[in-house]
Amino acid sequence: MSVIEARQLEKTYVAGDITVNAIRKVDFTIEPASFVSFIGPSGSGKSTLLNMIGALDPPTSGTLNVVGQEITTLNRKDAATFRGDNIGFVFQDFNLIPVLTVFENVEYPLLMVQNWPKEKRRTRVLDMLEAVGMADQANKYPSQISGGQKQRVAVARALVTNAKLVLADEPTANLDRETANKIITLMKRMRDEFKTTFIFSTHDPKIVQNVETTFTLEDGKIITSNNNAGGSHV
């Protein structure tokens, strides 16, 4: 069963007299545990598509089934619950909470979203920090670690809830070449280890080289789909 199935997905923004068709009736499926990227020039609709998959932005029309649930009809609260239960996010600017330590940042979704019991939570967070190589930095604050380390923490936070899907919007854009490579390698290892689907919106050729499927968008349409591993298709 596909982890994502989109049919005739459309997103239109209306601002005054201007209507922008950000996504134009696209169809695609993505299989579980795949490594997928959406690429395209600025304004092509990559981020809009990622936002819709992440239940952050409802489509104007079409259907969108993510991890077995039709998400186009979710209200605000249910969408938040759905995200908390199923989706992890990795942002370009890392978006760690500055007043929380590394440990607490990773713990946050378990504590504030999923209400895990304390001991189970602690074990899980330490396991994830160990997995991303940040266990020894657990008590530091985000301001005390490097950009690459922040992104490792963000990956740990995205995966800590056993998310079935991780959405990463330009995850390497603010990292140097070497660190970016390490983050990509880390995410691929995480995919292999936890069988999580990773979907990127990116301009980074390094990511494109590493993914199994690349969807190229232009003017809100998927114009090509390059499938290296046969995991996803248009």
Added chain:
Amino acid sequence: MFNIIKLATRNLQRYKRRTFLTSMLITLGVVAVLLFISVSGSFKAMMIGQITDSMLGHMQIHKKGYLASVDSLPLNRNLNAKQINKVKEILGAEESIEAYSMRIKLGAMFSNFTETTNIRLNAVLPKEELGAAPLLTDRIIDGEKEGLIEKGEILVPELIAKGMKVNVGDTIVLVANNKDGSVNGQTFIVRGILEGISGPGGRDGMIHLDDAKSLLRMDEPEISEIAIRLKNIDQLPAVFAKMKTELESLKNKDDKPIFEVHTWEKISPFFNIAKMIDLMTLFIKIMLVAIVLVSIMNVMIMAVYERINEIGTISAIGTSPGKILGLFIIEGFLLGVLGTFIGVAISLISITAMNASQISFDFGRQTGLMLSPTISAGEVITVALIVIGISVAASLQPAYKASKMDPITALRHV
């Protein structure tokens, strides 16, 4: 909930200086209100205590219409023997009454044998009077205090004593008209000098009730005023209502009420000052509310604006709108609690310090009154609840805005 409190606390610590300044502003407001309440409350309680305990009593009973013409001290509006007995019967059955005093109020000519002036007098039975006005002896600034007064003696008001140059032990003459117009005179020994206080009767002299009867040539007992002291002043509204119903239901032959009952509040102009103090306290409380409202709202609006991206992040990773709302409300709540806690602590220390330093003040002609500010736990709790409640209310709008923020827009915010 504990986790939200923990996160809110961390967020407040993020901007230490701002949190400190906002808390201090709230603290300042709380201190101002609590100190004003304690000082004004002390002043009010002292003045009420002095007025009721050294002169008026808590309640007074007169013949209907007496109070309206009290300035002329009308002897034809005195209660007769039958009416006095009826009042005694009712007062005797009321357990909350501690004591009452029968008074004859009269005007007379006061002569020191070289000069003459007008004087207003209260004629009393000393034991009864001391029961109804136990602090009366404190007003005797010269002369014997014990026993208040005996037959043939007079307590002269301070102003008249000075003006007429009479001293304790001097002989004076009182000349009075009775209600039939007959004039009578009687000599008295000055037993003491009575300090004047603010309010009606505060500058009256005092003689023994039996002397008034002989001076006014009363064949039968007559009484102008019955001053009543309750065991507990807090019972005043209930006792007053009961007395009023009971006494004012008694009618004369023309089916009109015989008696009128008044509390000290109706009789003394100080009640209006007390009401003004209460009004000022209310305005100070309103100012406190405004300070808290503006400062907390300002801080919380800033907090939301500065953390838009963070709100987007926590919303994206699944934090429910309700928890985001709660997070910001608790930040406002904690600011209010912090400011209130410090404010209450400073206020209590200040009140203790003021009491220890024995501050005195003057009120009208009264000098050297000791300021002894006190504040009840109820007042402290009320002010604390107001401040904390307003802190929460002031956080509602920014918190609501944060909870309703579109995560995509928030994440794009730089």
